[in-house]
Amino acid sequence: MNLKEIIANLNLTVLTTPRDFSAITPQGGYASDLLSCVMTGAQPDDIWITLQAHMNVVAVASLREVSAVILTENAQPEADVIAKANEQGVVLLATPAASYQVIGKLWSMGIH
Amino acid sequence: MTNTIQEQQGRKGRTITDRDAHEITRVEELAYDLKISDVMNSNIKSLAPDQIMQDVFDLLRQNRISGAPVIENGQLAGIISQEDLMRALAESDLASPIRKYMTTQVKTIKTFEPVVKAIEVFTRTNLGRLPVLDENDKLAGMITKGDVTRGVLVAIRKDYQEEEIRRYRASHLFEDITSDRTSLILRYKIKPGDYVNGGQASSHIKRALVRLGATPQLARQCGIAVYEAEINLVIHSTNGGILRVQIEPHRILMQTTDDGPGIADIPQALQPGWSTASPLARSMGFGAGMGLVNIQRCVDKMELVSSAGKGTKLFMEIHLRPEEKFKAASDSNEAPGI
Numbered sequence: 001m002n003l004k005e006i007i008a009n010l011n012l013t014v015l016t017t018p019r020d021f022s023a024i025t026p027q028g029g030y031a032s033d034l035l036s037c038v039m040t041g042a043q044p045d046d047i048w049i050t051l052q053a054h055m056n057v058v059a060v061a062s063l064r065e066v067s068a069v070i071l072t073e074n075a076q077p078e079a080d081v082i083a084k085a086n087e088q089g090v091v092l093l094a095t096p097a098a099s100y101q102v103i104g105k106l107w108s109m110g111i112h
Numbered sequence: 113m114t115n116t117i118q119e120q121q122g123r124k125g126r127t128i129t130d131r132d133a134h135e136i137t138r139v140e141e142l143a144y145d146l147k148i149s150d151v152m153n154s155n156i157k158s159l160a161p162d163q164i165m166q167d168v169f170d171l172l173r174q175n176r177i178s179g180a181p182v183i184e185n186g187q188l189a190g191i192i193s194q195e196d197l198m199r200a201l202a203e204s205d206l207a208s209p210i211r212k213y214m215t216t217q218v219k220t221i222k223t224f225e226p227v228v229k230a231i232e233v234f235t236r237t238n239l240g241r242l243p244v245l246d247e248n249d250k251l252a253g254m255i256t257k258g259d260v261t262r263g264v265l266v267a268i269r270k271d272y273q274e275e276e277i278r279r280y281r282a283s284h285l286f287e288d289i290t291s292d293r294t295s296l297i298l299r300y301k302i303k304p305g306d307y308v309n310g311g312q313a314s315s316h317i318k319r320a321l322v323r324l325g326a327t328p329q330l331a332r333q334c335g336i337a338v339y340e341a342e343i344n345l346v347i348h349s350t351n352g353g354i355l356r357v358q359i360e361p362h363r364i365l366m367q368t369t370d371d372g373p374g375i376a377d378i379p380q381a382l383q384p385g386w387s388t389a390s391p392l393a394r395s396m397g398f399g400a401g402m403g404l405v406n407i408q409r410c411v412d413k414m415e416l417v418s419s420a421g422k423g424t425k426l427f428m429e430i431h432l433r434p435e436e437k438f439k440a441a442s443d444s445n446e447a448p449g450i
Contacts, residue, residue: 033178036402039336040409052397059311063335076250087138088315
């Protein structure tokens, strides 16, 4: 399952500059809104699901090298957050769905 | 690169501040840095106004181009395009002079202008190509949307190569410099309460380690440790503090220093889940009480020295495994007494 299919299946909005998402294949996922937990728990190339949308999310995503961040419940990052994400190569995706729904769908798609 | 942008007067008639500079992508930067002369095509085919439309037909077809400048007495007299040619074809008028069909009100651009100027013209008008004039108003070349795209892509590729070179140079640092004990020290000032920039020093440190030739695993491990230490200064310190990283061929020492408020009960602070972070910090996802715990997991040695009312010092050390060691000029890891 690649990120392009995930974006289509979950109807996610791409907030950062689009790129070849079919080349990105997340191996797993991690969900938390506590940044220190993400620093410990997320693995490189995971998809991170959170409703935090501030600047430090980009720092954590980049340091942890996650494949993409899904911002849930319409969490809307500021323009400078999106710009920073583009600069650091972090993919930001958004959805009105709640984290629980997103995780359930990802799991049923085989992202375990 | 950021400096150059700051020095420029803004395109909307205002000075670009440091803050704006954050929002500018590399492609946008390049649009300002690259000059028209860097990306234009200077190998151009031109025509004279007294040549006939059949010559236009032949030139465009042979060279697979969509238009050409028309020159008279060394000056740009107009431009002739596919669309003009089609009008002549519709009238079966290929024997008429170019002068009859060429566009004389020609929008031009100067060699020394930034590429963004051409992008502006291309997006504002439906023009597909612009003649480029030099400082003496002589035709120097032509620029199309394709030239802009190609120019930017080439520049990005050059960026990438430069990063490779930087990485190559840095990775030989310890080999190239001979001393009994070489260390590289990085220092960062961390501001209190700056949740926006918090984490940036850690990103810089991680990038520095990668350039020095650290394994991805080692760079990540240090990245986590310094991130947590940096964020602790942002969340808790009264006046901010200093993050210092000392890189040696065989080990990495990381240290934060601040001058308050200090930690009253260190064993409690080390408890997973314990945090004194403010409600604001917690609302942003900080203050999980996992920072010091995370650091301990990532480093070989951690020492926390503090007392309430005074400052806090946090020492962290990672010993590099044999395969992680930076290549050094001398094989002796540590000369005793140095």
